Amino acid sequence: SQTIHQWPATLVQPVGSPLSLECTVEGTSNPNLYWYRQAAGRGLQLLFYSVGIGQISSEVPQNLSASRPQDRQFILSSKKLLLSDSGFYLCAWSESADTQYFGPGTRLTVL
């Protein structure tokens, strides 16, 4: 069966510091991968999606970036965090343009 992992689970970072969140998927090949951000009490905002290694599409202009160095690895990064980057970050995968399955999430607090 397929599983999706995210780490770290929680992170507290100062403003201006870098960020690296990692997501890995097991049990499937060439998945579509997604990064979402969820602000408190709000819905999910799609940040990036990837249909293959090295292929990244950005949905929202911001100071975040994403990379996919391996087939089942998706990384969300920032060179300098802003206060507004605080939130719950979710990684998801799908086999095609179909049901997305979510990871456990990373709670990021920028102080």
Add this chain to the structure above:
Amino acid sequence: GESVGLHLPTLSVQEGDNSIINCAYSNSASDYFIWYKQESGKGPQFIIDIRSNMDKRQGQRVTVLLNKTVKHLSLQIAATQPGDSAVYFCAEIRPLWVSFGAGTTVTVRA
């Protein structure tokens, strides 16, 4: 723009009663919908899906109804239990795109 939304942000339900969570969508071309459940501090979990060629689909204690005429989607939870307390999202699926509503927070009263 077109979006998916939920009618009510909160729903309080007595344990054992049935819950009904509603969702309206605006893209009449959408043909696939999912309900997710998100417990506090966790990622959303897939509950049930439905395609536009269906009006109703049943799972374990859950039923999703789709009314394409009025572009309305609902999730019914039978005999609501404390473990059903969570935020419920409807999602509209398009190729490489998902639109989510802000969610309905369901609280189950003992």
